[in-house]
Amino acid sequence: MFVKDCMTTSPVTISKGTPILDALEKMKKLKIRQLPVTDKGRLVGLVTERELLTVTPSPATTLSIFEMNYLLSKMVVGEVMVKDPITVNPETTMEEAALIMRENKIGSMLVMEEDELVGIITQTDIFDAFIEFFGLRKAATRLVLQVYDRVGAIADLTDIIRDMNISISGIVIHRRDNNLVHMVVRVNTIEPEPLVKELEARGIPVLSIS
Known part of the structure; x- marks a missing residue:
């Protein structure tokens, strides 16, 4: 089984100039935790829910609601995204993908075919693949x-x-x-x-x- 068999194709992307609050709202709406970042159709990074939540102020902050909203409205995805994210190609085996993700402590990888973004593979996809490997959904x-x-x-x-x-x-x-x-x-x-x-x-x- 290869990455191309399990990845999400044509992933939703976001521009690096998108405000981080808009990015969080999009993730919430689509029920996803990461978004590839593109600039004029070219992949330039990856932003995850964890990174966005890390830069949002804590409830214990001394800033007022107005100050927090003002600061967050000025921050954009390009300031917090992971530049040069780890990628794989569609022919990478699922075992290799799992090892790369584990060794680099990441929850997803973008799938590139030459210079084109063709998919995204996540921890959930890895789990689903191994469940299928072991036939766990079949009565046995x-x-x-x-x-x-x-x-x-x-x-x-x-x-x-x-x-x-x-x-x-x-x-x-x-x-x-x-x-x-x-x-x-x-x-x-x-x-x-x-x-x-x-x-x-x-x-x-x-x-x-x-």
């Missing part, structure tokens, strides 16, 4: 198995499940140490007992069933 049974890390371990497991005429909706590997791994397997059955019995008979401990 979740098994946690303990196996030795060796060549052919997954093949042996899938052979057993296939022979039981059960399909697999997802497999995740969690390494415990150099020799053992936990396999989290989602199988398309609501009666896992026969499979569990067969797995344990083959020397594959079932640690959890849910």
